[in-house]
Amino acid sequence: MDNVWSKLDRKSTAIAEFTLRQYRTRLSTWIVMIASTLAMLLMLLFYIEAMNSEIEAIDNDMDSFDYDGDGYPNGQEAVYGTDPNNPDDFPDDVEPDPPEKWINEDDIDWGQLSEGMNYVGEDDDGDCTRKDTPSQRDTNDNGVECDIGVLLDIENNTLTIDADGGVDEDPDEDKYGKEAGHRAFILGIGKFGIIYLLGIFLPLFLATGLIREEMSDGTIHYMLAKPISRGEVLLYRMLGYIGITWPFILALCVILCIITGLTGPSDDLFRWGDIVVWMSIAWAAMMVSLVYGTIFCGFGIIWKNGVILAILFAAWELGMAFVTILSGGSSSIRYVSVIGWGMIIVDAGVSLAWPDNWYLIEVGLWGGGHGEENWLGEMSYAALPGAEPLNAFSGGHNLGVSNWLALVISTMVLVVQGIAAWFIGQSIFKGKEVD
Numbered sequence: 001m002d003n004v005w006s007k008l009d010r011k012s013t014a015i016a017e018f019t020l021r022q023y024r025t026r027l028s029t030w031i032v033m034i035a036s037t038l039a040m041l042l043m044l045l046f047y048i049e050a051m052n053s054e055i056e057a058i059d060n061d062m063d064s065f066d067y068d069g070d071g072y073p074n075g076q077e078a079v080y081g082t083d084p085n086n087p088d089d090f091p092d093d094v095e096p097d098p099p100e101k102w103i104n105e106d107d108i109d110w111g112q113l114s115e116g117m118n119y120v121g122e123d124d125d126g127d128c129t130r131k132d133t134p135s136q137r138d139t140n141d142n143g144v145e146c147d148i149g150v151l152l153d154i155e156n157n158t159l160t161i162d163a164d165g166g167v168d169e170d171p172d173e174d175k176y177g178k179e180a181g182h183r184a185f186i187l188g189i190g191k192f193g194i195i196y197l198l199g200i201f202l203p204l205f206l207a208t209g210l211i212r213e214e215m216s217d218g219t220i221h222y223m224l225a226k227p228i229s230r231g232e233v234l235l236y237r238m239l240g241y242i243g244i245t246w247p248f249i250l251a252l253c254v255i256l257c258i259i260t261g262l263t264g265p266s267d268d269l270f271r272w273g274d275i276v277v278w279m280s281i282a283w284a285a286m287m288v289s290l291v292y293g294t295i296f297c298g299f300g301i302i303w304k305n306g307v308i309l310a311i312l313f314a315a316w317e318l319g320m321a322f323v324t325i326l327s328g329g330s331s332s333i334r335y336v337s338v339i340g341w342g343m344i345i346v347d348a349g350v351s352l353a354w355p356d357n358w359y360l361i362e363v364g365l366w367g368g369g370h371g372e373e374n375w376l377g378e379m380s381y382a383a384l385p386g387a388e389p390l391n392a393f394s395g396g397h398n399l400g401v402s403n404w405l406a407l408v409i410s411t412m413v414l415v416v417q418g419i420a421a422w423f424i425g426q427s428i429f430k431g432k433e434v435d
Contacts, residue, residue, distance in 0.1 A: 015233065019240025023206065032205045033248055036198055040252060043193060044259060047185045051263050055174040055385050063102035063125065063170065075102035079126055104172040108363055122146075127166030139165045161362050171363070173385055178265040180364055180386030183354065186260060186274065187346070187393035190281035194253065195342050196321050199288040200314045202245050207293035208307050210237050211429065212300030231426035234297070238422065241293050246286050253282035273353050280349025280407070284342040287414040291338045292317075294418050298425030329395030338417060341410045344397045348406040351397070361391045 023029045059065065063075030067085050070077075073096070074084040080091040106124040123129050128146035131137050137145040140162040148163040211234060214220035220233075257278035261271045295313065299306035320337035327334075329347055334340025350357055364387025397406040 015228075015236035016240040016243060019210075019237050020243050023240070023244045028205060029244070032202065036201060036248075037252060039197075040189065040193060040256065043189055044256065047182075047189075047260065048263055050181055050185075051178060051265070055177040057103050057173055059103045060170045061106070061127070063105060064099040066099070071096045073097055073099050073102045075105065075125060075127075079130070104170055106166075106168055106170045107172045108168050108176065123164075123167045125170075127169065128164050131166070137164060161359075161366065168363075171384060175265070176360075176364060176387075177385035180360060180384070180390045182260065182264040183357065183360075184386055184389035184393055186277055186281075187350070188389070189256070190277070190346060191325065191343055191393060192321065194249070194281055195285045195288060195346065196318065196339055198249060198252075199285050199292055199339070199342065200317065202248075202289055203241075203293040203296045204307065204310050204314065206245065207238075207241050208296040208300045208310050210241060210293075210297045210300065212304060212306060215301075230429045231422075234426045234429055235422065238290075238294060238297065241297075242290060245289050245293070249285045249289065250282050253278050253285070276353035277346070277349050280346050280353075283411075284345035287345070287411060287418075288338050288342040291414055291418045291421060294421035294425060295338075298421060298428060301425055301429050325393060325395065327395075329398050338414065341413045341417075343395065344399070344410040345407055347395045347397045348403040348410070350394065351403045357390075357394060361387060361394060363387075365391060 061075075063078075064073050066073055068083070068087040068089075070087045070090045072082070072084075072090045072094075076094075076097045077084040077090060080094065082091055083089040102125070106127065109122045109124075123146040128137055134145060140147075140149050142149045142162070146164050146167055148161060148167055211220070257275060261274050262269070264271050264274070296306070296310040299309040299313070303309060317337055317339045320334055321339045321343070323331050324334040324337075324340050324343050329343070334343070354360075364384040366383075397403070397410070399406045399409060401409065
């Protein structure tokens, strides 16, 4: 027996299926999707090459050097208490170590981070523990000798590091660079390649003419001749648009997740923790493509050259994307954009999947030395490879709530933006005279 809901369901299904059939039979749809896929895969080739390239190890603290030319590396002489600057003072009855033993000898030691002060890191090579007095071994004055004090503020996504001298001063550049580069690639291609470019590119070509082309071809009369309102036509056409774009975005993110999960640096076969990040990227892209699609469809209703308005809006969103990324998510102007809320979803997902991300960045920007003085009395703070790109693409949601709540809030804001765009579009459509 027919009722209001079954009739409504048949109408929505018929228009949505008609829209999907149109998309499937148009060459432009396949060109857009194939071009998008090829662009993502092309960037993936650069990532795979980087993951298979070895990053040269650097002796950050110069322990492998032999300043006095006696054949014993500086680090070995320091362990045995001899003077690394005096060729006549060297360890007796001890074979010289090969120099490479003292490169990356005090790598970064990762610890479990949580709110408050934590102590992570060990003095692997004895630079700190062999110092004479407790004050020399506790230069950060936290009461713990030869440690790294980490102050993590989860709510504001801030982190400060204060290490005792000689702890974690010679990190493994290859190990760090691969991890930081892996994360930077995911965030870079996710925020710019998928959320912004795909989020704008797909609606621009697939949604702007969703109603306009039917009006221009005259086929809109067949839809409006049925007992269905124009607002419903717009809504059901958008459902057809979602039916083609959302599965495509999700499938592309799943493919990228599998490839990067298998080729990225990991002790296991697959990087399972990255799944949360990729799914947050996929969800953000799906939500912004919904909002952009509804807005661009409205532009097409307003003006036959609505694509021009869509391009201008895309330029505004590009500016908001740069503001959001360059500010690390701290700029409040991003809240008046679509892309800003989409990136909040990703930033919240990153905080859930990679809780050590800010620690990784901070260590890398400090060069792993934390102000460690080398054998020449010089201070070095050169950033480790991959630290600066990772810092550039990372950000905090800065909503003052938990990460899960930030995901919910940003999703709801995008839903409200989509509903508002649909309401305005259907109001204009109702008053539009169809030739």
